[in-house]
Amino acid sequence: MVEYKDTLLMPKTDFPMRGNLPANEPKMQEKWNEMDIYKMVLERTKDRPHYVLHDGPPYANGDIHIGHALNKVLKDMITRHRSMTGYHVPYVPGWDTHGLPIEQALTNKGVKRKEMTVAEFRELCEKYAYEQVENQKSQFSRLGVRGDWENPYITLKPEFESRQIEVFGKMAEKGYIYKGLKPVYWSPSSESALAEAEIEYQDIKSPSIYVSFSIKDAKGVVPEDAKFIIWTTTPWTIPANLGISLNPEITYVVVAVNENKFIIAKELLANVAETLEWENPQVIQEVKGQELEYIIAKHPLYDRDSLIMVGDHVTTDAGTGCVHTAPGHGEDDFIVSKKYGLEVLSPINDQGCYTNEAPGFEGLFYNDANKVVTEKLKEAGALEKLSFFTHSYPHDWRTKKPVIYRATPQWFCSVEAFRDELLKAVEDTTFTPAWGETRLYNMIRDRGDWCISRQRAWGVPIPVFYTENGEEIITPETISHVSRLFREHGSNIWFQWDAKDLLPEGFTHPGSPNGRFSKETDIMDVWFDSGSSHQGVLVERGMKYPADLYLEGSDQHRGWFNSSLITSVAINGYAPYKGLLTHGFVLDGDGRKMSKSLGNVIIPEKVMNQYGADILRLWVASVDYTGDVRISMDMLKQISEVYRKIRNTLRFLHGNVSDFNPKQDRVAYDDLREMDQYMYMRLQDVLKTVRSAYDRYEFASVYHTINNFVAVELSAFYLDVAKDVVYIEGKDNHDRRAMQTVMYDTLQTLLKVLTPILPHTTDELWSYLNEEEVSVQLTDFPELDEHSNFPELRAKWEKVIAVRDDVLKALEEARNAKIIGKSLEAKLTIFASEDVAALLNDPAVNFAQSCIISQLEVVTGKETAPETALVLEKTSIVVEKAGGEKCERCWSYSETVGQNASHPTLCSRCADVVEKHYV
Numbered sequence: 001m002v003e004y005k006d007t008l009l010m011p012k013t014d015f016p017m018r019g020n021l022p023a024n025e026p027k028m029q030e031k032w033n034e035m036d037i038y039k040m041v042l043e044r045t046k047d048r049p050h051y052v053l054h055d056g057p058p059y060a061n062g063d064i065h066i067g068h069a070l071n072k073v074l075k076d077m078i079t080r081h082r083s084m085t086g087y088h089v090p091y092v093p094g095w096d097t098h099g100l101p102i103e104q105a106l107t108n109k110g111v112k113r114k115e116m117t118v119a120e121f122r123e124l125c126e127k128y129a130y131e132q133v134e135n136q137k138s139q140f141s142r143l144g145v146r147g148d149w150e151n152p153y154i155t156l157k158p159e160f161e162s163r164q165i166e167v168f169g170k171m172a173e174k175g176y177i178y179k180g181l182k183p184v185y186w187s188p189s190s191e192s193a194l195a196e197a198e199i200e201y202q203d204i205k206s207p208s209i210y211v212s213f214s215i216k217d218a219k220g221v222v223p224e225d226a227k228f229i230i231w232t233t234t235p236w237t238i239p240a241n242l243g244i245s246l247n248p249e250i251t252y253v254v255v256a257v258n259e260n261k262f263i264i265a266k267e268l269l270a271n272v273a274e275t276l277e278w279e280n281p282q283v284i285q286e287v288k289g290q291e292l293e294y295i296i297a298k299h300p301l302y303d304r305d306s307l308i309m310v311g312d313h314v315t316t317d318a319g320t321g322c323v324h325t326a327p328g329h330g331e332d333d334f335i336v337s338k339k340y341g342l343e344v345l346s347p348i349n350d351q352g353c354y355t356n357e358a359p360g361f362e363g364l365f366y367n368d369a370n371k372v373v374t375e376k377l378k379e380a381g382a383l384e385k386l387s388f389f390t391h392s393y394p395h396d397w398r399t400k401k402p403v404i405y406r407a408t409p410q411w412f413c414s415v416e417a418f419r420d421e422l423l424k425a426v427e428d429t430t431f432t433p434a435w436g437e438t439r440l441y442n443m444i445r446d447r448g449d450w451c452i453s454r455q456r457a458w459g460v461p462i463p464v465f466y467t468e469n470g471e472e473i474i475t476p477e478t479i480s481h482v483s484r485l486f487r488e489h490g491s492n493i494w495f496q497w498d499a500k501d502l503l504p505e506g507f508t509h510p511g512s513p514n515g516r517f518s519k520e521t522d523i524m525d526v527w528f529d530s531g532s533s534h535q536g537v538l539v540e541r542g543m544k545y546p547a548d549l550y551l552e553g554s555d556q557h558r559g560w561f562n563s564s565l566i567t568s569v570a571i572n573g574y575a576p577y578k579g580l581l582t583h584g585f586v587l588d589g590d591g592r593k594m595s596k597s598l599g600n601v602i603i604p605e606k607v608m609n610q611y612g613a614d615i616l617r618l619w620v621a622s623v624d625y626t627g628d629v630r631i632s633m634d635m636l637k638q639i640s641e642v643y644r645k646i647r648n649t650l651r652f653l654h655g656n657v658s659d660f661n662p663k664q665d666r667v668a669y670d671d672l673r674e675m676d677q678y679m680y681m682r683l684q685d686v687l688k689t690v691r692s693a694y695d696r697y698e699f700a701s702v703y704h705t706i707n708n709f710v711a712v713e714l715s716a717f718y719l720d721v722a723k724d725v726v727y728i729e730g731k732d733n734h735d736r737r738a739m740q741t742v743m744y745d746t747l748q749t750l751l752k753v754l755t756p757i758l759p760h761t762t763d764e765l766w767s768y769l770n771e772e773e774v775s776v777q778l779t780d781f782p783e784l785d786e787h788s789n790f791p792e793l794r795a796k797w798e799k800v801i802a803v804r805d806d807v808l809k810a811l812e813e814a815r816n817a818k819i820i821g822k823s824l825e826a827k828l829t830i831f832a833s834e835d836v837a838a839l840l841n842d843p844a845v846n847f848a849q850s851c852i853i854s855q856l857e858v859v860t861g862k863e864t865a866p867e868t869a870l871v872l873e874k875t876s877i878v879v880e881k882a883g884g885e886k887c888e889r890c891w892s893y894s895e896t897v898g899q900n901a902s903h904p905t906l907c908s909r910c911a912d913v914v915e916k917h918y919v
Contacts, residue, residue, distance in 0.1 A: 004889045004906070007918045008727045009736075011655025015768045019647055021612020025760045029141065032763075037777055038146055041083055042090060044778055051087035053079055054538060054547035054577070055147075056560045057096040057155065057530050060132035061105060064139045066586045066594070066631060067553065069604040073620040074583060074699070075551055076145040080756035081694045084781050092537055093140065094153035097129040098459040099526040100190050100398050118457050119495040125458040126156055126492075139605065144613045144759050146777075153537045155460075155529045160536035162487035165463050167532045168524070169479030170571040176414050177452075179464075179472065181344055183327075183334050184410055184451045185394060188352025188366070189401035192455045193410050198527075200397045203390050206233045207370050210276060210320070210384040211377055212262065213244060213297040213306055221291055226254050226261040228297055228308070229272070229384060231319035233391070236369040238377065239358035240326035241299060242342045243307040245333075246289035247314035250321055254285035263292075265321025272320055276385050289314075289321075300382035301373075302359070311336040328407035331448065346407040350455065366404060411453035411462055411522065418570060419444065425565060425575040432581040432697055433626045440557045440565075440580070450566060452525045459523030461494040465503060466518045467511025477504055494519065531563025534576035550577040554584055581697055583625040589632030602631050614758045615640050621703040621757045642707055643761075646754070649710045650765055652719055653747040656726050660740040667738045669788055674844045676742045677788070678797035679718045682709070683746050684785050690753045691781060699757070706754065714746070717801070724849055728890045728910065730917045749782050800845055803836060806872040807851045813870060814879035824892050827855035827882040831865035832875045854882040854893040889914070 032038075053075055058068055075091070083089040102125050107113060113121050133154060141149055153160060171177050185194040212227040228244050246252065251266045257278045264272050266286065273281050295308040313332040314323050327337030328346025337344070347357035354361040354369065360376070361369055377383040394403050415422070422444045431437040453462060463482040465473040481504045485493060494502065499517040508515070538545040546568070552560055561580055568576035587593060588600040595601065607616050619639045623629040669680065686709045693701035722739050729736040755762045755776050766776040773779050807830075811823050820826045828851070830840060837860040840847045848856040859865075865876030882893035888905040896908035902919075903911040 002914060002918055004910075004914070007889065007914050009659070009729075009731060010727060011652060012658040013651055013655035013768065015651050015654055015765050017648060017651060019612065019614070019643070019761060019764075021614055021760065022609050024764065025144065025608075025613050026142070028760045028763060029144065032146075032775075035774070037775060038091075038148060040775075041146070041777055042088065045083055045088040048086055048088040050544045051079075051082045051089045052538065052544040052547040053082075053089070053091060053549045053551060054533065054543075055091065055093045055153075056550060056552040056556065057094040057153070057533065058136065059099070059101060060095040060097045060129050060136060060154075061101045062132070064136055064604055066602045066604055066607075068136075068140075069143055069616060070583060070586055070620055070625065070629070071551070071553065072140050072143055072145050073617050074581075074625060074697075076143070076147075077617075077621065077699060077756040078549070078551070078697065080146065080759065080777070081781075084752065084755065084777075084779065085691070085694070086780070090543060091147040092151070092153055092541065092543070093137075093145070093147045093149065094533065094537065095129075095133050095136070095155065096526060096530050097126075097133070097154055097156040098523070098529055100192070100456060100458075102128055102132075103456060103458050104398070113457070117495070119492050121457055122492050122495065129154075129156055142608055142613060143604070144617065146759070153533065153540075155526075155533075155536070156491075158487050158490045159540055160529075160533075161460050161491045162483045163536040163540055164460050164524070164529060164532040165479060165483040165486055167535055167567050167571060168463060168528070169474070169476065169483070171413060171567070172474045172479070173476060174570065176417050176570050177411065177474070178414060179409060179411050181407055181409050182412070182449075182451075183329055183331055183346075183405040183407040185403045186348075186352075186406035186408065187396040187399065187401065187403045188350070189399040190396055190456075191350045193408065193451050193453060194396060194403060198397050198525075199394045199403065201392045202395045202400070204393045204402060205388055205390050206393070207235055207374060208233050208385075208387045208389050209235050209374055209377070210272075211238065211300060211324070212260075212382050212384050213300060215295060216298045216305060217296040219295050221287060221295060222254055222263060222285060223261055226263050228263045228322045229320045230322050230324040232324045233389075234329070234370075235373040235377070236366040237326045237329045238324070238373050239301065239354070239361055240328050240345050240347055241306055241324055242304075242327055242337060242345060243309050243325040243340070244297060245309050245311050245314050245323040245325045245336050246292055247312065247316075247321065248288070248290035248293070248310040250289045250314070250316065252287050252289055252292060252321065253283045254287070256282040256284050263322065265316050267316045268319070268321050300380050301376055307340060307342065309336050309340050311339075329405045331405065334407065344407045348404065348406055352404065367402070410451050411464075411520075413450040413452050413566060413570070415444070415447055415449050415566065421573060422565060422569050425569050429575050429577060430579040432579065436554070436557065436580055436582050439554075440561060443558055443562060444565070447562075450525075450563075452528050453522040454525055455521075456523055457495075459526060460491055460529060462520045462522050462524055463494075464520040465499055466520070467509050468514060468516050469511045471509075471511040473509060473511075473517070478507070525563075527559060527563040528567070530560050531567045534564060534568050535571075538576070546574065546576050546578055548577075549579045549581060551581040551583070554582040556582070584628035587628050587630050589630055589635060591628075591630060602633070607636060611636055611640050612760070614760050615643055617757055617759075618643050618703070621699040624700050643758075645715065646707070646710055646758075647761060649714055649719070650747065650750060650761075653714075653743050653750075654765060654768065656719075656722065657740050657744045657747060659731060660737070660744055662741075662744055665732075665737050665740065666744075667734065667741045669785075671734075672738045672741065673735060673846075674793060674797065675718070675721070675846070675850065676738045677790070677793060679713070680742050680745065680785075681788055681790070681794055682713055683742070683749055684788055687749055687753065687782060688784055691784065694753075694756070702753070702757070706750065710750075717804075719743075721850055721852060724852065724890070724892075728913065730913050745782075751776055752779055752781050796839070799836070799839055800847070800850065803830075803832070803840065803847075803874050804851055806875050807853075807877065809872060810870045810877040810879050811851075811853075819879055820881060822891075823852045824854050824886075825882055826853045827857070827880050827893075828853055829857045829859060829869075829878040829880075830875050831859045831862045831869060831877070833862055834860050836874055837861075854884075 079089045079091045210231050212229050218224045253266045255262050293310050297306040299306050325333045327334045327344050347355045352366045354364050356362050426441045499519045564576050689705045690702050725735050751762045762776050814820050837858050840858045862876050869876040869878045884893045884895040885897035887907040889910040894907040898904050900911040
């Protein structure tokens with residue numbers, strides 16, 4: 001007795017329905033490590049053209065955050081895709097390991113820096129940095145990021161530092177490095193100079209004061225008893241005032257107010273009069289700013305001159321048109337004062353406190369001095385108005401504390417010296433998204449010289465020596481020697497050895513007749529470290545240079561992209577990258593910045609423990625990363641549903657080709673049925689779209705294309721229809737093998753194009769296939785089959801599917817009306833126009849099978865439908881219960897059930913299959 005259910009060719013697969021990714025992915029990664037999949041991939045592709053995505057180094061401190069995950073997964077999807085589409089793709093991950101955060105972390109742990117030598121403190125910093133690298137390395141690896149994790153680049157390594165010294169030396173040799181006294185961003189909280197890239201802006205409340213300066217020598221131009229009025233929001237800089245700047249082209253007025261005479265810009269008279277509450281001010285004189293040049297005013301607090309100068313930087317946007325000028329605390333102030341030969345006065349020490357150059361305020365912290373200075377001005381009768389306002393102000397991006405402008409001797413890179421070359425390099429770079437070009441171009445166009453020195457301990461020393469008379473020594477010979485020493489011993493020797501031991505043997509210099517030398521104590525800006533990575537990594541390891549791509553967050557236009565560009569153009573004349581790709585920041589589900597105080601932080605480790613890395617990777621693929629992106633646990637739950645659909649579709653495909661041998665059972669395209677040919681065409685459409693989207697880094701397009709194909713065209717159409725063939729027909733039935741051919745190619749294509757996004761899942765399923773390659777990562781994307789595009793067939797089946805959509809609506813209504821349950825219980829009568837009727841009656845279409853119904857009647861003439869018919873776009877449809885009996889094997893209803901005496905419960909089709917194959 002035949003058990004009919006045993007004659008059905010049901011799907012067979014050991015690939016689990018549930019991924020259990022949190023438990024299984026680490027096992028998969030162990031397997032990859034054991035087989036050294038990264039090395040195997042490189043060996044397979046070694047003869048191909050090289051493609052290099054150079055990794056921008058994250059800072060080695062603390063656990064990775066969701067922005068790190070977005071960044072590293074994007075990189076991994078690109079490198080995986082390129083290695084499967086014709087390239088050799090080495091990927092070397094790296095870390096930035098110098099700088100203040102590590103110093104601060106050790107201080108917070110109780111390390112007493114001042115109780116040990118610099119070298120001892122640096123050794124602790126190095127140990128801590130390596131601990132952080134190992135921590136982050138395991139977290140990045142857990143994301144499934146493939147790369148040379150056994151040999152990453154780390155900016156504290158001797159070979160990297162050696163290359164960095166070479167970069168500095170080449171720039172110095174070209175005259176781009178100089179030491180100068182200039183106002184720079186100074187962070188009292190870090191006790192160091194900062195570069196523009198280390199500044200962020202936050203709102204603070206500041207005092208706003210109007211101060212009058214009496215005249216000492218009016219040069220006969222204005223009344224001797226007149227006073228200039230300045231406006232400032234930094235009262236603490238008043239002790240450093242050496243002058244007042246006016247615009248030479250602006251008209252200034254002498255205004256009589258009560259018994260006083262004040263000088264301000266004419267254009268600002270109304271605003272100033274209102275602010276200072278002047279009643280009935282009278283203009284008694286008008287004069288051009290140029291005519292007021294060299295008048296001498298009196299400092300309101302000291303017995304000191306304040307020179308009247310002119311400069312184009314003075315505007316009438318705010319204030320009085322008379323600008324308080326302290327050359328030690330402002331860039332414009334410094335420039336105009338230098339022109340007039342004024343000294344640079346900066347009476348503030350490294351900690352932000354006044355020195356004895358500000359009598360009466362010694363030891364006072366600059367911010368605390370605002371109130372004291374204001375009170376002293378009031379006592380002197382010079383304070384005309386005090387109020388407060390909130391505004392955006394520069395802060396140290398590490399300590400989050402306000403910074404000041406302070407003139408100190410610093411080392412600079414002269415951007416001005418080769419700005420045109422830099423701008424040309426920007427123009428020669430490809431940007432994704434395109435607006436990045438304008439942003440970087442404007443930043444390079446507008447930026448000042450780069451302050452590269454820092455007054456810290458943990459970093460790469462600036463390799464400069466000094467003679468006995470203070471002359472600087474930076475020669476190719478000394479640079480080359482220090483570079484070799486650093487490569488051999490590491491940079492800590494700079495703080496352990498004497499200067500003479502760091503110089504070439506027998507080195508002499510006229511400036512040191514006694515043979516004594518000293519060395520620079522400042523270290524380099526950490527942006528110089530990472531900005532030298534094109535030499536420390538690409539050149540050091542013999543990789544392609546310039547790199548094909550740098551990929552980082554959009555904040556790196558002013559950071560790593562910027563510093564890398566400057567160092568590369570300075571020494572080679574071109575950018576270190578051919579293309580720049582940027583992504584936005586990760587916000588919470590409501591579009592808010594993530595913060596611990598809001599409790600809205602999404603931690604990658606938590607996501608992977610709950611859902612798995614492939615879910616997080618699928619989220620990365622789903623978002624438009626070119627702007628800010630959103631994430632929440634609810635969003636990840638939705639992504640996991642999409643993943644489940646994809647996984648189960650792959651599982652279904654695998655189960656239905658378990659008895660398919662492509663070498664023996666494949667049906668040629670021309671011999672496929674029309675439906676199969678159409679689905680093969682659609683597969684090629686998907687492949688074409690996906691390959692193109694990957695090439696353009698448009699991963700959301702990959703995601704949506706595959707998701708739509710899986711959900712709509714496979715699950716809801718082709719694979720649903722396929723059950724009636726691959727389950728029911730005999731094993732080697734032509735129609736069955738035809739469908740299996742398309743299903744096999746679909747499975748192979750989806751597995752390969754999904755591998756950059758879901759490597760754990762695709763490799764897991766690959767292990768259940770009988771393929772030569774041990775991993776799907778050792779395969780290439782399928783090539784596009786351009787010969788299977790037949791426009792007429794495509795148009796025909798698009799019409800078929802449009803009518804099928806009508807049918808599905810009619811079946812749903814009939815189901816709701818309890819006329820039928822499952823669709824196989826239905827008989828459809830379709831009233832359609834002549835061309836549609838001809839289409840549905842076409843044997844090649846087999847429309848009843850396409851709709852998964854038991855019986856179909858097509859009537860020409862949509863208008864002939866009865867009133868009970870459901871009127872739809874293409875057709876009018878009547879749904880009723882199918883006639884005949886239900887076949888025990890295929891569950892369709894047929895009048896032929898019972899006609900075969902040997903198999904009375906089967907329809908004639910199933911009876912034939914059973915008798916042919918199972919009796």
